[in-house]
Amino acid sequence: MAITVVVSGAKGRMGTETVGAVMADDQLQLVGEVDHGDDLAATLGSLKPVAMVDFSVPSAVLGNIETALANGVVPIVGTTGLAPADVEYVRGLCRTHNLGALIAPNFAIGALLMMRFAQEAAKYMPDAEIIEMHHEKKLDAPSGTAAKTAEMIAIGRANTPPTALPDDAFEKIPGSRGGKGVGDVPVHSVRLPGFVASQMVIFGGPGQTLTIRHDSLDRKSFMPGVTLALRHAPALAANGGELIYGLEHLL
Ligand SMILES: NC(=O)C1=CN([C@@H]2O[C@H](COP(=O)(O)OP(=O)(O)OC[C@H]3O[C@@H](n4cnc5c(N)ncnc54)[C@H](O)[C@@H]3O)[C@@H](O)[C@H]2O)C=CC1
Numbered sequence: 001m002a003i004t005v006v007v008s009g010a011k012g013r014m015g016t017e018t019v020g021a022v023m024a025d026d027q028l029q030l031v032g033e034v035d036h037g038d039d040l041a042a043t044l045g046s047l048k049p050v051a052m053v054d055f056s057v058p059s060a061v062l063g064n065i066e067t068a069l070a071n072g073v074v075p076i077v078g079t080t081g082l083a084p085a086d087v088e089y090v091r092g093l094c095r096t097h098n099l100g101a102l103i104a105p106n107f108a109i110g111a112l113l114m115m116r117f118a119q120e121a122a123k124y125m126p127d128a129e130i131i132e133m134h135h136e137k138k139l140d141a142p143s144g145t146a147a148k149t150a151e152m153i154a155i156g157r158a159n160t161p162p163t164a165l166p167d168d169a170f171e172k173i174p175g176s177r178g179g180k181g182v183g184d185v186p187v188h189s190v191r192l193p194g195f196v197a198s199q200m201v202i203f204g205g206p207g208q209t210l211t212i213r214h215d216s217l218d219r220k221s222f223m224p225g226v227t228l229a230l231r232h233a234p235a236l237a238a239n240g241g242e243l244i245y246g247l248e249h250l251l
């Protein structure tokens with residue numbers, strides 16, 4: 001029997017692509033679409049899908065996750081902009097509702113490999129900075145992918161501290177050195193027309209640099225990951241209330 005799916009954020013760039021991908025997958029059945037202004041709780045309550053995939057906006061995603069879990073629906077979340085504390089909050093909600101969920105900052109296989117290689121490289125080359133480049137309509141900075149990459153670099157270099165900058169180093173223009181969050185890895189966010197989603201992780205060592213780069217040139221790059229995640233929804237529903245953070249854990 002096909003896995004029933006409601007798409008949240010269905011009228012957006014990712015939502016539109018997702019609607020098409022779900023409809024084209026014979027293991028999945030699209031039963032509903034919601035966007036801004038629609039009643040998600042009523043939709044999920046009446047249609048009772050197995051999964052809700054969310055590509056909405058940072059200000060709405062936590063509420064949508066709460067609504068899905070409260071209605072017994074597995075959230076498959078691509079929306080970014082969640083803080084680490086939000087992810088922990090969702091982890092707790094999953095336990096409370098005894099229902100699994102997935103938060104995946106990036107569904108593209110190439111991006112997952114880029115993050116994995118970055119974690120590995122950081123063991124041997126702990127000095128690293130991230131430059132992420134996205135289209136000009138993106139709301140959040142840094143990207144969810146950059147934030148997760150920084151976390152993974154921090155894990156990779158846990159036993160190998162990066163080189164300290166000079167004590168008297170300074171920024172003539174505030175922000176020139178990028179932003180730092182979890183993992184203390186500088187992240188530089190570029191927003192320009194022309195990009196979909198790209199990221200470079202640059203490692204530096206004495207006399208050498210290593211650059212790991214991924215480019216999503218089309219939003220189709222995310223769709224195999226989205227449908228794969230949705231096919232895992234029944235297993236997530238029965239996993240005892242565990243939140244999975246990162247699609248790599250389902251590969
Ligand atoms: N995890 C991944 O692989 C990817 C994640 N994203 C993320 O997905 C999100 C959406 O990206 P885009 O499609 O480019 O944005 P978009 O702006 O094109 O689409 C967002 C849609 O959400 C709708 N929306 C607003 N409030 C809503 C609510 N309360 N409930 C449901 N829908 C609501 C908007 O009306 C709009 O149609 C962003 O956070 C982006 O960072 C984007 C690409 C890949």
Ligand SMILES: O=C(O)C1=N[C@H](C(=O)O)C[C@H](O)C1
Nearest residue numbers: 080105106138143144145197
């Ligand atoms: O907004 C986007 O477009 C993207 N958002 C995700 C992120 O913030 O990492 C994934 C991908 O980079 C595209």
